Amino acid sequence: MQLNRRDFMKVTGAGIACLSLSQLGFDLKPLKAYAAELKIAGAKEVISVCPFCSVSCHIIAHVKDGQLVSTEGDPDYPINQGALCAKGAAMLSLTRSSHRVTKPLYRAPNSDKWEEKDWGWVIDRIARRVKESRDKNLQLTNTKGQTVNRLEHVFALGTSHMDNEECALTHQAMRALGVVHMDHQARI
Amino acid sequence: MPKAFLIDTSRCTACRGCQVACKEWHELPANKTKQWGSHQNPPDLNPFNYKLVRFSESLENGKIKWFFFPDQCRHCIDPPCKNEAEGYMDGAVIQDEKTGAVLFTDLTAKLAPEACEAVRAACPYDIPRWDEKSGLLTKCTMCFDRVSNGMLPACVKVCPTGTMNFGERAEMLELAEKRLAEAKKTYPNATLADADSVNTIFLLMDEPQKYHKHVVASVRTGLNRKQFLSSVFGPLRRPMQRAVRA
Numbered sequence: 001m002q003l004n005r006r007d008f009m010k011v012t013g014a015g016i017a018c019l020s021l022s023q024l025g026f027d028l029k030p031l032k033a034y035a036a037e038l039k040i041a042g043a044k045e046v047i048s049v050c051p052f053c054s055v056s057c058h059i060i061a062h063v064k065d066g067q068l069v070s071t072e073g074d075p076d077y078p079i080n081q082g083a084l085c086a087k088g089a090a091m092l093s094l095t096r097s098s099h100r101v102t103k104p105l106y107r108a109p110n111s112d113k114w115e116e117k118d119w120g121w122v123i124d125r126i127a128r129r130v131k132e133s134r135d136k137n138l139q140l141t142n143t144k145g146q147t148v149n150r151l152e153h154v155f156a157l158g159t160s161h162m163d164n165e166e167c168a169l170t171h172q173a174m175r176a177l178g179v180v181h182m183d184h185q186a187r188i
Numbered sequence: 189m190p191k192a193f194l195i196d197t198s199r200c201t202a203c204r205g206c207q208v209a210c211k212e213w214h215e216l217p218a219n220k221t222k223q224w225g226s227h228q229n230p231p232d233l234n235p236f237n238y239k240l241v242r243f244s245e246s247l248e249n250g251k252i253k254w255f256f257f258p259d260q261c262r263h264c265i266d267p268p269c270k271n272e273a274e275g276y277m278d279g280a281v282i283q284d285e286k287t288g289a290v291l292f293t294d295l296t297a298k299l300a301p302e303a304c305e306a307v308r309a310a311c312p313y314d315i316p317r318w319d320e321k322s323g324l325l326t327k328c329t330m331c332f333d334r335v336s337n338g339m340l341p342a343c344v345k346v347c348p349t350g351t352m353n354f355g356e357r358a359e360m361l362e363l364a365e366k367r368l369a370e371a372k373k374t375y376p377n378a379t380l381a382d383a384d385s386v387n388t389i390f391l392l393m394d395e396p397q398k399y400h401k402h403v404v405a406s407v408r409t410g411l412n413r414k415q416f417l418s419s420v421f422g423p424l425r426r427p428m429q430r431a432v433r434a
């Protein structure tokens with residue numbers, strides 16, 4: 001067994017500490033058990049962004065064996081400085097909750113039930129409905145005869161879960177269709 | 189050197205970040221709640237909520253005033269729950285000498301339900317809760333695992349307003365005095381709650397009753413009859429029980 005100086009100091013230090021305390025008759029077992037159980041020990045730290053509002057607090061995601069084990073505010077980020085609100089603090093539950101929707105749900109007109117659908121079906125249907133509405137309702141000129149190419153029958157409601165690039169892409173797609181009513185929804 | 193919390197309620201906006209961060213760190217399950225007329229939800233501390241922001245409103249000079257109280261274990265310097273529990277069993281409630289943390293161990297599951305109730309009743313702040321299913325007594329752990337590894341408790345780390353503070357007791361007392369002087373300019377009745385006897389020091393803007401029933405200890409000096417008897421006969425209880433059984 002090879003020990004460098006640092007290891008040697010560690011081992012002797014620990015040995016002396018254990019000896020002296022146990023000699024005094026302290027039972028250290030329960031306290032040790034508590035202290036040893038740090039669930040993020042050895043976890044990889046991944047910087048992430050809270051998806052809820054436009055403040056975009058940074059979060060450290062602790063990943064162990066490919067699994068998310070804990071999340072907390074990033075103290076090095078100047079905006080939130082390690083702090084989070086109740087929503088940002090619930091990032092772990094957000095990923096683990098049994099209520100999380102993991103498949104597209106569809107509710108047919110006048111139906112009171114949600115049906116699970118695959119992505120292909122959903123995207124196809126959205127595309128068809130958008131095209132139908134645009135073909136029928138695109139307004140090429142206003143009352144003065146000026147060209148406007150406006151589609152007032154479709155609106156885009158965003159989500160604060162979208163980052164800057166996703167917002168830009170959505171905005172461009174909507175503008176291309178002639179949509180003028182857009183809301184990013186990052187005011188909360 | 190013991191550690192201490194300073195909870196400056198004059199800064200609390202009741203965002204409940206602390207309440208959620210606590211639940212997330214300890215990975216406690218959800219409670220089924222319903223609208224009961226207050227933002228205080230769940231309505232009380234329970235085995236799955238060690239931390240709870242209490243909401244209290246009062247009408248002062250025709251204006252509504254909120255008193256937010258992020259309730260948690262006070263980690264008493266001389267914890268009555270520990271004294272009570274030791275009457276039944278050693279090691280169920282322990283106090284870490286280094287940090288001053290009062291901890292309920294897994295051994296609390298071995299306490300009889302009456303003993304758990306007695307430990308609960310011994311707390312002057314009405315903090316411990318009993319989980320019927322696991323038989324464990326539960327409460328705030330001062331994030332002992334985090335603190336022993338040099339980290340801040342989850343509730344303190346998450347707080348965006350500076351309400352929750354944690355550090356060496358001497359430093360926290362110093363900060364408390366500084367914050368109190370500051371708070372008194374706006375709130376002349378501002379006080380520190382039981383600062384001499386607990387390691388979770390609350391800075392209050394007004395009288396304690398305006399926040400919650402158990403903000404300050406119900407018995408502030410000496411022991412009441414029950415505590416007195418418990419402290420006298422507590423150490424004898426186990427040998428006596430053993431003798432009865434034999």
